[in-house]
Every structure is written in structure tokens, then in C-alpha cells.
Amino acid sequence: MMHFLLLFSRQGKLRLQKWFLPLPERERKKIVKDMTTMVLARKPRTCNFLHWKDLKIVYKRYASLYFCCALENQDNELLALEILHRYVELLDKYFGNVCELDIIFNFEKAYFILDELLMGGEIQETSKLSIVKSIEASDMLQETMEEYISKPAF
Amino acid sequence: MPAPIRLRELIRTIRTARTQAEEREMIQKECAAIRSSFREEDNTYRCRNVAKLLYMHMLGYPAHFGQLECLKLIASQKFTDKRIGYLGAMLLLDERQDVHLLMTNCIKNDLNHSTQYVQGLSLCTLGCMGSSEMCRDLAGEVEKLLKTSNSYLRKKAALCAVHVIRKVPELMEMFLPATKNLLSEKNHGEILHTSVVLLTEMCERSPDMLSHFRKLVPQLVRILKNLIMSGYSPEHDVSGISDPFLQVRILRLLRILGKGDDDSSEAMNDILAQVATNTETSKNVGNAILYETVLTIMDIKSESGLRVLAINILGRFLLNNDKNIRYVALTSLLKTVQTDHNAVQRHRSTIVDCLKDLDVSIKRRAMELSFALVNGNNIRGMMKELLYFLDSCDPDFKADCASGIFLAAEKYAPSKRWHIDTVMRVLTTAGSYVRDDSVPNLIQLITNSVEMHAYTVQRLYKALLDDISQQPLVQVASWCIGEYGDLLVSGQCEEEEPIQVDALEDEVLDVLEGLLVSNLSTPVTRAYSLTAIMKLSTRFSSVNRIKKVVSIYGSSIDVELQQRAVEYNANDLLDLLGGNDVVPVIQTTVPTKPASAGGELLDLLGDLSLTGIPPMTAYNKNGLKIEFTFERSNPSPNIAVITIHATNSTEADMTEFVFQAAVPKTFQLQLLSPSSNVVPALNQGSVTQVIRVLNPQKQQLRMRIKLTYTHKGSPVQDLAEVNNFPPQSWQ
Numbered sequence: 001m002m003h004f005l006l007l008f009s010r011q012g013k014l015r016l017q018k019w020f021l022p023l024p025e026r027e028r029k030k031i032v033k034d035m036t037t038m039v040l041a042r043k044p045r046t047c048n049f050l051h052w053k054d055l056k057i058v059y060k061r062y063a064s065l066y067f068c069c070a071l072e073n074q075d076n077e078l079l080a081l082e083i084l085h086r087y088v089e090l091l092d093k094y095f096g097n098v099c100e101l102d103i104i105f106n107f108e109k110a111y112f113i114l115d116e117l118l119m120g121g122e123i124q125e126t127s128k129l130s131i132v133k134s135i136e137a138s139d140m141l142q143e144t145m146e147e148y149i150s151k152p153a154f
Numbered sequence: 155m156p157a158p159i160r161l162r163e164l165i166r167t168i169r170t171a172r173t174q175a176e177e178r179e180m181i182q183k184e185c186a187a188i189r190s191s192f193r194e195e196d197n198t199y200r201c202r203n204v205a206k207l208l209y210m211h212m213l214g215y216p217a218h219f220g221q222l223e224c225l226k227l228i229a230s231q232k233f234t235d236k237r238i239g240y241l242g243a244m245l246l247l248d249e250r251q252d253v254h255l256l257m258t259n260c261i262k263n264d265l266n267h268s269t270q271y272v273q274g275l276s277l278c279t280l281g282c283m284g285s286s287e288m289c290r291d292l293a294g295e296v297e298k299l300l301k302t303s304n305s306y307l308r309k310k311a312a313l314c315a316v317h318v319i320r321k322v323p324e325l326m327e328m329f330l331p332a333t334k335n336l337l338s339e340k341n342h343g344e345i346l347h348t349s350v351v352l353l354t355e356m357c358e359r360s361p362d363m364l365s366h367f368r369k370l371v372p373q374l375v376r377i378l379k380n381l382i383m384s385g386y387s388p389e390h391d392v393s394g395i396s397d398p399f400l401q402v403r404i405l406r407l408l409r410i411l412g413k414g415d416d417d418s419s420e421a422m423n424d425i426l427a428q429v430a431t432n433t434e435t436s437k438n439v440g441n442a443i444l445y446e447t448v449l450t451i452m453d454i455k456s457e458s459g460l461r462v463l464a465i466n467i468l469g470r471f472l473l474n475n476d477k478n479i480r481y482v483a484l485t486s487l488l489k490t491v492q493t494d495h496n497a498v499q500r501h502r503s504t505i506v507d508c509l510k511d512l513d514v515s516i517k518r519r520a521m522e523l524s525f526a527l528v529n530g531n532n533i534r535g536m537m538k539e540l541l542y543f544l545d546s547c548d549p550d551f552k553a554d555c556a557s558g559i560f561l562a563a564e565k566y567a568p569s570k571r572w573h574i575d576t577v578m579r580v581l582t583t584a585g586s587y588v589r590d591d592s593v594p595n596l597i598q599l600i601t602n603s604v605e606m607h608a609y610t611v612q613r614l615y616k617a618l619l620d621d622i623s624q625q626p627l628v629q630v631a632s633w634c635i636g637e638y639g640d641l642l643v644s645g646q647c648e649e650e651e652p653i654q655v656d657a658l659e660d661e662v663l664d665v666l667e668g669l670l671v672s673n674l675s676t677p678v679t680r681a682y683s684l685t686a687i688m689k690l691s692t693r694f695s696s697v698n699r700i701k702k703v704v705s706i707y708g709s710s711i712d713v714e715l716q717q718r719a720v721e722y723n724a725n726d727l728l729d730l731l732g733g734n735d736v737v738p739v740i741q742t743t744v745p746t747k748p749a750s751a752g753g754e755l756l757d758l759l760g761d762l763s764l765t766g767i768p769p770m771t772a773y774n775k776n777g778l779k780i781e782f783t784f785e786r787s788n789p790s791p792n793i794a795v796i797t798i799h800a801t802n803s804t805e806a807d808m809t810e811f812v813f814q815a816a817v818p819k820t821f822q823l824q825l826l827s828p829s830s831n832v833v834p835a836l837n838q839g840s841v842t843q844v845i846r847v848l849n850p851q852k853q854q855l856r857m858r859i860k861l862t863y864t865h866k867g868s869p870v871q872d873l874a875e876v877n878n879f880p881p882q883s884w885q
Contacts, residue, residue, distance in 0.1 A: 126400055
């Protein structure tokens with residue numbers, strides 16, 4: 001299973017943090033620091049895999065954002081690259097030509113999409129279409145409620 | 155009361171902050187507003203406020219005061235509230251909070267909600283961060299949902315069940331009935347992936363479950379076959395490959411089911427061969443499937459033909475342009491090198507090429523794998539590559555590489571000479587990175603290679619002439635010269651040109667003495683060189699010179715060296731003087747009173763000390779007089795050994811007497827312990843202390859001294875310059 005998934009900028013600013021294991025706040029902060037330091041220190045043409053403690057770290061840069069996840073030994077790191085890519089595709093479909101600013105201003109949506117793709121560190125749904133439909137339907141639910149109450153969502 | 159600002163407004167505002175302090179101020183202001191809004195139990199804007207809090211939490215600011223608010227949002231009827239509430243719970247709460255208990259009821263209600271997306275939210279939250287207690291309480295609900303016909307909920311329930319099993323393994327049994335039809339065709343494949351994950355988790359945790367689920371192998375094989383053969387399915391497609399995620403999970407489950415079981419392994423043999431040969435390898439996704447296939451083939455009881463196929467796939471991976479794939483191949487080969495050694499050997503040259511890869515992770519793996527592949531047949535060729543690698547690799551690798559080379563050489567060296575040459579090569583190219591324990595091991599090796607002694611000592615001596623900075627090399631070389639110095643100077647070496655130098659003995663001693671005074675030498679190295687010098691007294695003819703050097707070290711600040719020097723001198727004296735009555739005083743208390751040891755020795759050894767330099771008065775004030783007496787050593791003309799003698803002509807003792815000295819930067823100074831710290835009154839005795847001054851640039855000796863003592867109850871302190879050193883003391 002995946003232990004965590006982080007998104008951070010090239011300056012090391014955290015944009016999303018998904019934890020699939022219970023960890024105290026202090027430890028989460030330390031891990032984020034370790035990951036950003038390690039990943040940002042990597043030279044450009046090195047492979048996308050790192051070893052950290054007993055975990056395999058897989059990371060990939062998309063434009064100004066680093067997508068970084070931690071896997072257990074028996075997990076397939078080449079497939080993890082595909083998972084990260086799938087997540088980026090979903091974000092792109094949802095926001096239309098997604099960029100870092102979209103994730104900054106709509107972080108909660110990024111989480112909602114991720115929660116349709118992964119759960120408990122495992123892939124939940126392998127059909128892109130199915131995920132997109134679920135998100136759209138949930139959003140509709142939100143708007144319907146809001147329309148009903150006629151107050152702005154945020 | 156104005157409405158709290160919107161989330162995106164806050165984000166925009168915070169991003170305009172130009173300094174950390176400015177940002178902190180904005181955040182504190184907003185947090186205060188949010189706190190008072192929470193206190194007022196405002197239902198309308200709770201959602202907005204918690205969302206803002208989550209944003210600020212991501213920036214690193216504390217948000218614990220929002221934890222209870224998340225619960226209130228979860229309990230709300232509005233979908234928007236629940237969405238943010240559950241998100242907040244997952245981000246702000248961890249297992250240890252008591253609020254978990256409060257959540258259980260809300261989740262239970264939502265698991266039975268009429269809207270599937272609400273049910274989905276609660277399943278997701280439970281499946282990501284549910285504590286053991288929550289899992290125990292809600293397992294029944296999850297199990298119910300696992301049997302529903304709604305595939306959206308069923309897949310989430312399956313992963314939620316996985317989490318429950320991870321937290322409370324005893325509950326596994328209760329999910330067994332629900333797994334009956336998980337893989338059946340009726341499900342239209344929507345829940346296949348999560349079903350396979352659930353089955354995998356159960357099989358990994360329980361041998362009974364594993365046996366029970368072995369009967370699913372034919373079904374899994376069929377599903378995998380359909381995936382490969384089926385037409386284009388755009389929803390599940392990645393670069394022309396159907397549902398690679400599902401393919402990989404099935405392969406992984408097959409691995410677990412086939413391991414150690416002949417029948418299952420046979421049943422999956424064909425499909426594995428099919429996947430291995432038909433999967434498109436131009437993109438990462440195809441290779442991900444091949445990678446998983448190889449892992450499965452290697453783990454189950456596959457036919458040898460299939461195993462060779464798997465290793466060959468890894469061999470092809472090594473030649474792939476994609477460094478990720480090369481890395482993964484090396485990692486996998488490392489796992490199989492023990493069991494399938496011969497098959498991996500066939501790819502040795504490709505693996506060795508990876509030593510030259512630009513990627514650090516790949517280089518490391520290639521090095522580990524190379525060491526695993528070394529054997530009696532390929533040792534010469536492999537060692538050439540590994541030594542070349544040692545020359546050019548990152549410092550991080552050098553220690554491990556050197557150790558690996560030593561080990562391999564020990565196991566497979568084709569000849570003693572080759573072994574010594576290899577060791578020499580490592581010491582000269584990576585001598586500073588070699589581990590401490592290799593020095594005694596190498597000494598042992600050299601000792602045992604009797605016929606190579608002359609050759610070894612000659613090569614090591616030549617290496618010393620070039621470079622004295624690498625301590626392990628210097629230590630081994632010193633030891634060797636001490637043992638076999640006679641072979642060195644007599645030119646007995648057959649394998650190499652003997653060293654033709656006049657007065658070779660003197661040169662050798664120069665080199666060893668050079669090690670003693672060099673700043674590059676560690677204390678351990680100095681001990682080795684001193685011992686070597688002492689040993690040479692029985693092999694060389696320049697015994698006097700050796701004695702002079704050793705006597706200097708009788709008063710060395712380094713206790714180790716001192717002890718050796720003292721013992722040497724004492725023993726030697728007994729030998730030389732035969733049955734003479736003079737009994738040398740061997741100072742067993744050398745560590746505590748070094749100065750007097752030096753003094754007495756000098757007395758005993760009489761003319762070995764050079765006191766041709768006149769003493770001088772360095773200080774004379776208030777009844778305290780300090781005299782300096784000098785010794786110089788010829789072999790080390792840069793070192794002056796000064797003994798201070800402090801006397802007190804007043805009628806009261808000077809107690810707590812401390813003498814300190816400082817010299818200009820071009821000198822080095824060592825101060826030994828004083829004989830005592832009471833200077834007795836009325837010149838009834840003296841305090842002596844030894845100073846060693848290193849003066850490599852032969853500059854005029856100058857010193858600043860500081861004296862502190864207590865006299866008649868009052869503390870006294872004085873500083874003085876000492877400039878009247880006799881020229882012979884430093885020229």
C-alpha cells in the first residue's frame with residue numbers, strides 16, 4: 001500500500017498531503033520536510049526512485065509541482081508512476097489544463113478527486129470516466145443543496 | 155456581524171504577504187476571527203471557516219481548535235458540510251484523539267445514508283483513518299455494504315474492509331462470505347480491482363485463507379487472459395494496454411497463490427508466458443506489467459524455461475534507455491542472483507556497464523550486483539572493472555567498494571601476487587576510505603604471503619614516497635617496513651627492480667621519522683611508525699640514530715608513543731649493557747608523571763641527550779624564577795624540547811601554580827603535565843614541566859607565558875614575553 005502522497009512546489013511549499021497511515025502531527029511535518037529536501041536535491045536526469053527508511057519513494061515532476069509518494073517493498077514502483085500520472089490526468093480533465101494555481105485555490109477539490117482514485121493507500125477505481133462521473137455528480141449534489149439554501153458555498 | 159471572508163479571498167490575501175512575519179500576522183488575525191465564529195456556534199459559515207482553517211494548516215499553522223468543528227460538519231445534513239467535515243477529520247484528527255469515538259456514530263449514520271455519495275464519504279474516511287475501535291464498531295456495516303448491488307459502494311466497501319482487516323486482523327473471518335462472488339462475471343468488472351486487493355490482503359495474512367482461495371487461480375487466469383486479448387476499452391486503457399492496474403494486481407495475487415504450490419504454479423504458467431512475450435514494451439506502463447510478471451515467475455514454482463525468459467526480460471531492461479527501468483532491473487536481479495546465479499551471470503557484462511551509468515542509484519545497485527557475481531572464473535576481469543569503478547566513484551561508495559574488493563580478493567585471488575597488487579591498488583586509490591579493521595587483516599595477509607615479503611615491502615615503500623596522507627596505507631606500509639626492512643635495503647626482490655639508492659637505510663628512516671612529525675599522521679599512524687623504527691634497530695645498522703629518535707618520544711605528549719619509547723629504551727639498554735648493575739627505571743606511572751620520566755631517562759641515558767645548548771632564565775619576578783633548559787634531537791631538528799624549572803625564593807609556598815605558554819602561528823607547542831603545582835618556599839624544590847616546540851620554518855623562537863598561583867592567600871597572575879632564546883635552540 002501507499003503510505004502517503006505529497007504535492008509540493010519547487011520552493012518546497014506543500015500543496016497537498018494525503019496520509020494513509022495514522023501518524024502524529026509532529027511526525028507528518030518531519031516527513032514532509034525530509035521528502036521535500038530529498039526530492040528537491042535530486043539532479044535532473046536521475047531515476048524517479050529513492051530509498052528512505054524501509055520505503056520506496058517515487059516522485060515525478062509535472063510543471064512546477066512535484067508529486068511524491070511512498071510505497072512498501074512489494075509495491076510496483078513503475079506502476080506508481082502510472083498512478084501519479086492518472087491523478088494528473090484527472091486533475092487536468094476536471095480543471096481544464098490544470099496548473100499549480102488551480103490546486104492552490106481549489107485544494108479541497110484536489111482532495112475530493114484523489115479520494116475517488118485512492119483509498120487506504122490502494123487504487124479504488126481504474127476507469128477515468130467513472131471517477132469523472134462520480135465527481136461531477138457529487139459537485140451537483142453540492143450545488144443543488146446550495147441552490148436550495150441559496151447561500152454561497154464558500 | 156459581517157460574513158467571514160471567503161476561502162479564495164483569504165488565499166489570495168495570504169499570498170500577497172511579502173514576508174513570513176506578514177503572513178503570520180494575517181493568519182493570526184483570521185484565526186482569531188474564526189475562533190470567535192466557532193464560539194458563536196455559527197452553522198452557516200462553519201464550513202467556510204473550517205475550509206480556511208485547512209488551508210492555513212497546510213501552510214504549517216496549528217489548527218487543532220477546529221477538530222470538534224469538523225465533527226459538527228460531519229453531523230450536518232448539508233452535503234457541502236459533510237464533504238469538508240470528513241476532509242477536515244482526515245487531515246486534523248489522528249488516531250489518538252478522543253474525538254474518534256464521537257465520530258463513530260456519525261459515520262454509522264452516514265454509512266446508511268440514502269445518498270450514495272454520503273455513504274462514499276464515510277466509507278472513505280473510515281477506510282483511511284479509522285482506528286481499531288471504530289473498525290470493530292463498524293465492521294458489520296462495512297460487511298453489509300460489501301454485499302450490496304451498487305458497484306460504487308461495493309468497491310469502496312472492499313477497500314474499507316481491507317483497512318479493517320489491517321487494523322483488526324481477527325475480523326477477517328466475517329468478510330469471508332461476502333467474497334464468494336467478488337470475481338464473478340456478473341459484476342461487469344467494475345469492482346474487480348478492489349476485489350483482488352481484498353483477496354490479496356486476506357491471503358497475505360492467513361495461510362488458511364490462502365489455501366481456501368487457491369481455487370480462484372483458474373478464474374484469475376481467465377480474467378487476465380480476457381484483458382490481454384480483449385478489444386480496445388477507452389475507459390481503462392493506458393497507451394494501448396487494457397487496465398494495467400488490474401493486470402498488475404492479478405499478477406501479484408497469482409504470485410501469492412502460486413508460491414510453493416505446484417498445481418497452482420502450473421495452472422498459471424501459460425498466461426505468464428503469454429504476458430511476458432506479448433506485452434508492449436515501448437512505454438513505462440508495459441514495462442510495469444512485465445516487471446510484475448518477472449517477479450511472479452521468479453517467486454512461484456515455474457518451469458526453468460519460464461525462469462530463463464524472466465531473467466532475459468531483466469537483461470533487456472538493463473539496456474533500456476529509461477533509467478527507471480534499468481534501476482528496477484538491477485534491483486530485481488539482486489533479488490534473484492542467489493537462486494538463479496547462472497542465468498544472471500549471462501548478463502554480467504551489461505551489469506558491469508551499469509557501473510558507468512550517470513545515475514547514482516543505478517551505480518550503487520550495479521556495484522552490489524557485481525560483487526554478487528564475482529567468482530573464481532571471472533575474478534580477474536571483474537576486479538579490473540571494480541578497481542576502475544573505485545577510482546572514479548563517489549566518495550559515498552568508496553568504503554563499501556573497498557570492503558567488497560577485499561572480500562572478493564580474499565575468496566577468489568588467483569595468486570598471492572595478484573592479491574597483494576590488488577590490495578595495494580585499493581590502498582593507493584582509496585586508502586582514506588578503507589575501514590579501520592582492514593589494516594590488521596591486511597597485515598595478516600602479508601604475513602602469510604611469505605614469498606611475497608620482499609615484493610610487498612618494496613611496493614609499499616615506493617607508495618609511501620609518493621603519498622603519506624592515506625592513513626591505512628601508511629600504517630600497513632610502516633608495519634611492513636618495520637618487519638621486512640632488511641629485505642628492502644638488501645634489494646632481494648625478484649619481481650621488481652630493487653631500489654638503488656645510496657644510504658637507503660637513512661632514507662627509510664627519514665621517511666618513517668617524517669611520518670612521526672607530519673600533521674597528516676593520526677596518533678595510530680605515529681604508533682605504527684615508531685614501532686617500525688624501533689624494530690629496525692635489529693635489522694638496520696644505524697642503531698644510534700634510531701636511539702636518538704626514540705628517546706625524543708620518551709617525553710612525547712602522546713602516552714602511547716611515550717610508553718613504547720620508554721619500554722624500548724629500557725629493554726635495549728639491558729641488552730647493550732649486559733650484566734651491568736645499572737637498573738633502568740621503567741616508569742610504570744608514565745601516564746601521570748611524564749615530565750619526571752623524561753627527566754630521569756635523560757639522566758640514565760647520559761650522553762644521549764644533547765645539552766649543548768645553555769639554559770636561560772625566562773622569568774624572574776616577585777620571588778618566582780623560571781629557568782628553561784634545552785634538548786635538541788638531531789634526527790628531528792625542528793623539534794625543541796624545553797624543560798622549565800620554577801623556583802620560589804619567598805618565605806611562603808606558591809600553591810595552585812599553573813604555567814601556560816603560547817607561541818606564534820608558525821610554531822606548534824605541546825605542554826606536558828607539571829611535576830606538581832606547588833612551588834615550595836625558600837627554593838626548597840622546583841616544579842618542572844616539559845614543553846615541546848615544533849619549528850618547521852626555523853623561525854626565531856618567541857613565547858608568551860602566563861603564570862597564575864596563590865601566594866599568602868591571594869591570587870597572583872602575570873603575563874610575560876620570552877624573547878631571549880639562545881640561537882641554538884631554534885636554528
